[in-house]
Amino acid sequence: MLLLLGLPLMFLELALGQYAALGPSVVFDRLCPLFHGMGYGMISVSGIVSLYYTVIIAWCILYLFTSFTSELPWEKCHPEWASEHCYSFKEADLCHQVPGQVYYKQVCYNATVSLERNLSLLAQNVTRHPPAQDFFERGVLDQSNGIENIGVPQWKITLCLLCAWLMTFGALSRGVKSTGKVVYFTALFPYVVLVILFFRGVTLPGAADGIIYYLTPRFDKLGEAKVWSDAAAQIFFALSPAWGGLITLSSYNQFHNNCFKDSLIVGIGNICTSIFAGFVIFSIIGYLAHDLQMPIDKVVDQGAGLAFIVYPDVVTRLPISPLWSILFFVMMITLGMGSEFALLETMMTAVQDTFPQLRAKKTYVVAVVCLIGFLGGLSVTCNGGMYILQLMDNYVSSWSVFLMAGLESVTIGWIYGGDRFISDIEMMIGVRGNAFHNFFKLFWKFLSPMTLAFVFVFNLIQYKPLEFGDYIYPMWSNGIGWILSLVPIIFISTIAITKILKGPKEMSIMERVRFLLKPSQSWGPAHKVPTFDISEPDDGIISNPNFSSTVIPNFDSRDPKV
Structure with missing residues (x-):
C-alpha cells in the first residue's frame, strides 16, 4: 500500500x-474548477477527525495527570471501578506468598476456605481483566x-x-513557523521513548511469542475486505494524502524545495518506524498473553485498547512505574498534538485563503475554530463517546478518503495531464x-x-454493519456513519453542479x-516564472492554450527582477 498509494x-x-x-480550498478551484469542492471535502475530513482525535489527546492528558502519584491507580482493583473479572497481579503475588492461599475475584482466601469452596480450580478458569482495562472502561x-445510551x-x-484545545490554540496562534519549531520536539521525542520501551519489552517473558506472532504471515486474511481497508486507511492516516494537510503544509515551502526527496524520507521513515513499533507493541502483547494465560489475538480488543490498556498495564510491572507512565503519555500527547496541528492548520489555511482579509486576524480565527472544535467534541466525552468515536473513525477516515484520493489522482493524471x-x-x-x-504517470493514471x-x-x-468488540451497532447509527462519509462527496457534487449552472449562458452543459x-x-506557479508561447506535449484530455509551464535554466527565485 505504501508503494501503490502512499508515496x-x-x-x-x-x-x-x-x-x-x-491550500486545498483554493488550489483545486484554479487547477480544475469543476472539482473545486474536492478541497472542501478534504477540509471537512480534517475537521471531523479533529473532533474525536482531540478527545483521545484528552484521555492521554488525564492519564498523565493521574500518573503523578506514588502508586498508579490501575495497579490494583479499586472497588469504585473494578468489575468482578478484575485481576491484579500485584495483589495476587502478595496473596500467593503464603502457601495454599488463593486469589479469587479480588479477595485473598486462606487455604481452608480455598479447599472448602474449591476456589483453586475456579480461579484458574475465571475470565481475567487487567486493572488497566477496568480503569479505562x-x-x-x-x-x-x-x-x-x-x-x-x-x-x-x-x-x-x-x-x-488550549494547547492547540497556543501553538497555532503564533503562526506556522512557531508551530514548526514545536513539531521538532513532538516528532523526535516519541522515538526516545519508543527505543526505551523496545529494550524493556524484548526482555519480558513471553515477548518472543508476541514477536513470532507479529512476524508470522497469515495469507488467509488477504481474502477479507477489512484487511485491505485497514491497510489503506493506515497509509492514509500515517501519510495523510487526501486529508488536505500535505497540500496545506507544503504550500509554505520554498518554491525550489526538493519535495520529491521529502516524500521519500517521510514515506520510508514512516514504514521503518511502523515496523520497529510493531516489535515494541507485540513484545508487550506477548508478555501480557503470557501473564494472562490467553491467546495473543485475544489480549486486546479493537480501538483504543493498545494505548490505554496494554501499555498502562505493562508500566505497572516496571520499576518506578509512575515515571514510565509519565514518559509514555507525554509521548502520546506529543504524537497526538503533532497530528492535531496539521489537521487544524489545514482549516486555518482554508479560512485565510478563502477570506484573505482575515489573515491579519489569525488569532481570532484560531480561537473561533478551537472553540467550535471543543464544543463539537463534547459528545465524544459522554458515557457513549467511545461508540461515537469508533463510528466516525470507521466511516469518515476510510470511505470518503478513498473516493477523494481516487478523484484527485484522476484529476492530475488524466484531466490536467501527467506530463504537464x-x-x-x-x-x-x-x-x-x-x-x-x-x-509517476503509471501510478497517477492507473x-x-x-x-x-x-x-x-x-x-x-x-460490507457489514459496524461492530465494536461484542457490540453490534444499530442500523440507524450506521446510517449516520454513511451520511458523515458522504459529506466530502456532497461538497464535491454540490459545488460542481453550482458551477455548471452558473456557467456562461451561451454554452451548452457539455x-x-x-x-x-x-x-x-489564475493557475500557475507561486513564483512568476517567465513562460514562452511554445507547444508542449500534453497527455491531458483537456488542453489549456492560455498556460504553459516551462523550465527556465538557471532560474533563481531570489532574483528581485523575477
Whole structure:
C-alpha cells in the first residue's frame, strides 16, 4: 500500500501545494474548477477527525495527570471501578506468598476456605481483566452499553479536552513557523521513548511469542475486505494524502524545495518506524498473553485498547512505574498534538485563503475554530463517546478518503495531464529522466486509482454493519456513519453542479463542463516564472492554450527582477 498509494499520492500533494503555494480550498478551484469542492471535502475530513482525535489527546492528558502519584491507580482493583473479572497481579503475588492461599475475584482466601469452596480450580478458569482495562472502561470513560445510551459529558475528560484545545490554540496562534519549531520536539521525542520501551519489552517473558506472532504471515486474511481497508486507511492516516494537510503544509515551502526527496524520507521513515513499533507493541502483547494465560489475538480488543490498556498495564510491572507512565503519555500527547496541528492548520489555511482579509486576524480565527472544535467534541466525552468515536473513525477516515484520493489522482493524471504536472514539478526541482516521468504517470493514471477502486468495491461487496468488540451497532447509527462519509462527496457534487449552472449562458452543459475542467487563468506557479508561447506535449484530455509551464535554466527565485 505504501508503494501503490502512499508515496505517489503524498508526492502529488506535496508538489501541488508547493507549486501553487495555496491550500486545498483554493488550489483545486484554479487547477480544475469543476472539482473545486474536492478541497472542501478534504477540509471537512480534517475537521471531523479533529473532533474525536482531540478527545483521545484528552484521555492521554488525564492519564498523565493521574500518573503523578506514588502508586498508579490501575495497579490494583479499586472497588469504585473494578468489575468482578478484575485481576491484579500485584495483589495476587502478595496473596500467593503464603502457601495454599488463593486469589479469587479480588479477595485473598486462606487455604481452608480455598479447599472448602474449591476456589483453586475456579480461579484458574475465571475470565481475567487487567486493572488497566477496568480503569479505562469503567473509571475513565464510565462506558455505557451502547451508542443508544449516550449519557452526559464526563467532567474530567471535558476539562482535559479544554486543556488540549488550549494547547492547540497556543501553538497555532503564533503562526506556522512557531508551530514548526514545536513539531521538532513532538516528532523526535516519541522515538526516545519508543527505543526505551523496545529494550524493556524484548526482555519480558513471553515477548518472543508476541514477536513470532507479529512476524508470522497469515495469507488467509488477504481474502477479507477489512484487511485491505485497514491497510489503506493506515497509509492514509500515517501519510495523510487526501486529508488536505500535505497540500496545506507544503504550500509554505520554498518554491525550489526538493519535495520529491521529502516524500521519500517521510514515506520510508514512516514504514521503518511502523515496523520497529510493531516489535515494541507485540513484545508487550506477548508478555501480557503470557501473564494472562490467553491467546495473543485475544489480549486486546479493537480501538483504543493498545494505548490505554496494554501499555498502562505493562508500566505497572516496571520499576518506578509512575515515571514510565509519565514518559509514555507525554509521548502520546506529543504524537497526538503533532497530528492535531496539521489537521487544524489545514482549516486555518482554508479560512485565510478563502477570506484573505482575515489573515491579519489569525488569532481570532484560531480561537473561533478551537472553540467550535471543543464544543463539537463534547459528545465524544459522554458515557457513549467511545461508540461515537469508533463510528466516525470507521466511516469518515476510510470511505470518503478513498473516493477523494481516487478523484484527485484522476484529476492530475488524466484531466490536467501527467506530463504537464511533471513539467510543473521540474520547474521546482529540476529536470528528471524518463524513468521518473513514466513511474509517476503509471501510478497517477492507473495503479493508484485502480487500487483505490479495488479496495472501495471490495469493501462495498463485503460490507457489514459496524461492530465494536461484542457490540453490534444499530442500523440507524450506521446510517449516520454513511451520511458523515458522504459529506466530502456532497461538497464535491454540490459545488460542481453550482458551477455548471452558473456557467456562461451561451454554452451548452457539455461545453460548460469542458470549460470547467480547464485550469483557470489564475493557475500557475507561486513564483512568476517567465513562460514562452511554445507547444508542449500534453497527455491531458483537456488542453489549456492560455498556460504553459516551462523550465527556465538557471532560474533563481531570489532574483528581485523575477
